[in-house]
Amino acid sequence: MRFSAWQVLKEGLTGNKGWKPHWRSPEPQSEYDIIIIGGGGHGLSTAYHLAAKYTDKRIAVLEKGYIGGGNVGRNTTIVRANYFLKGNSEFYSHSLKLWERMEKDLNYNAMHSQRGILNLFHSDGQRDAAARRGNMMVNQGDDAILLDREGVRDILPYLDYDNIRFPVYGALYHKRGGTARHDAVAWGYARGADQRGVDIIQNCEVTGIDIENGVVKGVQTSKGPIKAKKVGMVVAGRSSQVAAMAGMQVPIESTVLQAFVTEGLKPVLDNVVTFGMGHFYISQSDKGGLVFGGDIDMYASYAQRGNLPTTEHVIDAAMTLMPMIGKAKLLRSWGGIMDMSPDGSPVIDKTHVEGLYLNCGWNYGGFKAVPASGDCFAHLIAKDEPHPVAEKFRLDRFRTGHGIMDEEGTGSQHNTH
Amino acid sequence: MRIKCPLCGERDRREFYYKGAAIDLARPAPDAGDVAWDDYIHNRENPAGRTKDLWQHEMGCSAWLVVERNTVTHEIYGVELAENVKRGMK
Numbered sequence: 001m002r003f004s005a006w007q008v009l010k011e012g013l014t015g016n017k018g019w020k021p022h023w024r025s026p027e028p029q030s031e032y033d034i035i036i037i038g039g040g041g042h043g044l045s046t047a048y049h050l051a052a053k054y055t056d057k058r059i060a061v062l063e064k065g066y067i068g069g070g071n072v073g074r075n076t077t078i079v080r081a082n083y084f085l086k087g088n089s090e091f092y093s094h095s096l097k098l099w100e101r102m103e104k105d106l107n108y109n110a111m112h113s114q115r116g117i118l119n120l121f122h123s124d125g126q127r128d129a130a131a132r133r134g135n136m137m138v139n140q141g142d143d144a145i146l147l148d149r150e151g152v153r154d155i156l157p158y159l160d161y162d163n164i165r166f167p168v169y170g171a172l173y174h175k176r177g178g179t180a181r182h183d184a185v186a187w188g189y190a191r192g193a194d195q196r197g198v199d200i201i202q203n204c205e206v207t208g209i210d211i212e213n214g215v216v217k218g219v220q221t222s223k224g225p226i227k228a229k230k231v232g233m234v235v236a237g238r239s240s241q242v243a244a245m246a247g248m249q250v251p252i253e254s255t256v257l258q259a260f261v262t263e264g265l266k267p268v269l270d271n272v273v274t275f276g277m278g279h280f281y282i283s284q285s286d287k288g289g290l291v292f293g294g295d296i297d298m299y300a301s302y303a304q305r306g307n308l309p310t311t312e313h314v315i316d317a318a319m320t321l322m323p324m325i326g327k328a329k330l331l332r333s334w335g336g337i338m339d340m341s342p343d344g345s346p347v348i349d350k351t352h353v354e355g356l357y358l359n360c361g362w363n364y365g366g367f368k369a370v371p372a373s374g375d376c377f378a379h380l381i382a383k384d385e386p387h388p389v390a391e392k393f394r395l396d397r398f399r400t401g402h403g404i405m406d407e408e409g410t411g412s413q414h415n416t417h
Numbered sequence: 418m419r420i421k422c423p424l425c426g427e428r429d430r431r432e433f434y435y436k437g438a439a440i441d442l443a444r445p446a447p448d449a450g451d452v453a454w455d456d457y458i459h460n461r462e463n464p465a466g467r468t469k470d471l472w473q474h475e476m477g478c479s480a481w482l483v484v485e486r487n488t489v490t491h492e493i494y495g496v497e498l499a500e501n502v503k504r505g506m507k
Contacts, residue, residue: 240463251459299435399455
């Protein structure tokens with residue numbers, strides 16, 4: 001079924017009884033050409049791009065839980081292309097372009113909203129850094145505007161501009177950045193993949209990867225063994241456990257990243273605002289809740305909930321920047337498990353096993369990467385060579401030291417990002 | 418989360434700085450080669466469950482500690498002075 005205004009009108013007049021499930025729930029076949037382990041945003045996007053663009057082979061996505069139940073439904077939905085380093089910048093630029101046509105490609109309303117992102121700065125040094133980043137973004141072909149203090153005040157009149165420690169000097173304004181409805185992104189890719197023949201198998205946990213003489217042969221699952229010629233691991237949050245099934249130790253440490261949402265309010269915040277010095281960022285969802293977050297909890301954890309010291313820190317930062325937020329009631333908070341890599345950048349690469357591919361290490365930036373990560377991983381799996389915009393996401397950059405992408409400039413080792 | 422420093426007693430997590438997996442205590446020889454150094458600096462077991470990691474009681478006695486804990490439940494099984502652990506490794 002295609003979604004259209006006509007369809008919505010017709011269903012509205014007939015009691016909404018004609019809507020069908022957006023994807024099938026098939027039992028797994030005994031063999032596929034390609035198996036994608038992980039039905040998160042990246043896994044579904046990979047399956048969609050494989051089926052839509054690269055190959056007509058038999059494809060399955062195996063998901064331990066349910067579609068939309070992992071990090072793709074546990075993030076703060078920010079979409080942007082404001083990276084600085086070669087390697088990252090062309091990849092996220094590609095991703096933003098895919099975001100801009102995703103809803104048409106998928107015939108699905110992902111509520112992608114290019115409401116603009118303002119990265120605040122608070123000193124002359126930070127202004128220089130913002131100008132330099134903005135120039136890199138413009139050189140990449142994306143957009144950036146350097147705003148002075150009064151320019152920011154026109155857009156965000158409610159900030160505390162004269163905070164004694166972090167007075168607002170200006171902001172880097174990225175107009176094409178914004179937000180999207182995270183669940184709809186998962187559902188849209190799932191539906192798009194399903195329509196192109198991909199079997200999406202939920203509640204199917206992979207328990208082993210079958211390898212013979214260095215070649216992948218299939219996987220063991222909670223629904224029995226399934227043979228496959230190629231297998232892609234796309235399980236950020238559980239990368240270490242799945243990679244261990246193939247005898248690999250990956251350069252990942254898992255940590256919790258928390259997010260928070262207030263009760264629904266009338267429209268008050270039109271953009272996405274980031275306050276880097278306070279480790280705080282915020283936007284308002286279409287339902288009205290203020291959605292905000294901070295830095296990771298800063299120690300290895302798989303608990304999908306937060307720790308109070310970080311909560312306190314985030315709320316402190318919120319009150320520092322935006323005192324009016326103190327009037328809002330906090331509705332809920334949640335935590336997602338992040339694949340933290342040593343340099344803060346991801347991996348999309350082959351492994352030492354023939355036919356086995358790895359996509360991991362998305363740190364706290366996985367959501368905006370969903371379209372391009374899927375496109376590039378699909379390209380790698382189908383053609384056995386990296387997509388041009390993802391060729392720097394190599395696993396061996398840590399061993400060789402070549403091509404490290406340390407966006408924050410804090411050093412390429414764990415606990416620095 | 419609260420951590421019991423062997424020297425100071427039980428304290429709030431905020432007094433402690435987290436370094437990472439306790440692999441930091443097993444530094445390879447300078448000429449051990451790039452694979453050994455890659456494993457030491459980057460690659461991690463990163464278990465979902467019982468693990469040992471290195472913390473410093475930064476806002477207390479500044480001792481380095483090996484904390485054995487559960488990464489899923491945040492339960493803490495034991496804390497030892499890193500100095501003693503290191504001595505036991507020789």
